[in-house]
Amino acid sequence: MMGEIEVLQPGLYSSIQDLGRAGFQKYGIPQGGAMDIYAAKTANLVLRNKAKDAVLEITQMGPKLKFTQAAKIAISGADLSPVVGGKTVAQNTVVKINSGETLSFGRRKSGCRAYLAVQGGFKTEKIFESRSWYNGISSFSKLEKGMRLKFEVNDTEKAETFAGVKPFSGYITANHIEVYPGPEYDALTDAQKLLLEKTEYGISKDNNRMAIQLLEPLVNELDAIITGPVLPGTVQLTPSGKMIVLMKDAQTTGGYPRILQLSENGMNTIAQKVMGERFSFKILHYKEDR
């Protein structure tokens, strides 16, 4: 049986995401998927969903959602003060919602992106083996007023849940981002490498699912490269010194030098930073086993 969630107010920017599209980058299709994979997986884990089940990624200001069927939900990642029936909803916990009840969000307390999972998972359109929304591939790119999102209704009484999940949350407010050297890291001077480690970087207003630009420039004379592969987490350095952290919806190839590559943890942390927040890079080196 299918249930539905009706969008009463869309909030700032929300979209359906899962683990993304693997195997389609060769057609120029971005990987997509949840910006903070850890939080998305946690919300599913709490409900005993599959890790790859689709969740709603909610950015900074949450939507107002009406459930047409009773459901069990869990919210992980950023704390955007979720409320059901006048009561605050705890993070990372199974919450029962009655038919006709409304879930809304309030003030942002921490992080940038919250993940709403519903038991059974969202059953919205699947395209190229994923339900992740991306403009040009999926029919929708962001939540709009009046939309109805389908989800699968399980026998909620029988399904067991992990009431005792205690996820990490330190990564959300961490002030360092783990990175590995990128393909063009060695083209940097020692002074530039030192600056990368010592500088505190701020998140600029240009930050979205495609890329996050940093405020502090890194002056450089690096040559452009022949257009080459890029990944979510690749940090590009432009001739004007701008550093661009590519995120999940980034294009698949690029011509700027790729100086750093964020770790999985680094990706989750930066996905939880809002404009103006500051952090520094923690450069990890590949384990040499020689």
Place this chain on the structure above:
Amino acid sequence: MNGKFPKISPMGERAVLVEFEPEISQEVLEKVLFYKDKISLLYHEVKLEVINTYNSLLIKYISSIEDLYGEILTIKTLFQEDAVSRYSKARLYQLPVCYSKKFGLDLQLISEEKKMETQEIIRLHSNTIFTVYFIGFLPGFLYLGGLPEELYIPRKNEPRLAIEKGAVGIGEKQTGIYPQSSPGGWQIIGNCPVPFFDKNKLPPCEISAGDKVKFYPVSEEEFEQISEDISNGNFKLKSEKYDG
């Protein structure tokens, strides 16, 4: 095999980058695609993806690589074998392009800049067999190399906010077709009515890296006719085996 290339290095926790000589050439592409096939074949059981650009291969693993250096050693052994031509796999696609004033927004400008008749630009562009190097930038955006030198032209200083779907453009030494409406900085010379990226098909794009593309000029009337045939399902994309 030259000592410096291929350069094999990790790119994050779940990808390995293989780089060949940094040049845009048929020769390097042949090598890239030979090893791409080989790696894809070796790993067909493991869930991973190999993508190529002009001179690189990116091997993306679905989960983190536990034994990174072991993995890199395995990949290195693959490059012991010399690459051979894989021309036999290539197909030549014939694509219609309407180079009229309506679609060729920058033809006049290029003509003035190059002091070349627009007819000559069209003749050069449609008499060339282009090589598909890879698909990137946007879903279904083909990077086509082999542009005659006379047609090299820089990108526009101010990119257009919306380039029409199907627009055929020139950017530096490359030509390409915008598979969907998008902002873009290439000089627009025509429009191709054939959609070769279809999100409802698998694979979504019939043309792949290593294939060849040749354009043929059509009038606005023919363009309309082809568009109609496409929407009725009566259009057949022309392609043949390409043997060089």
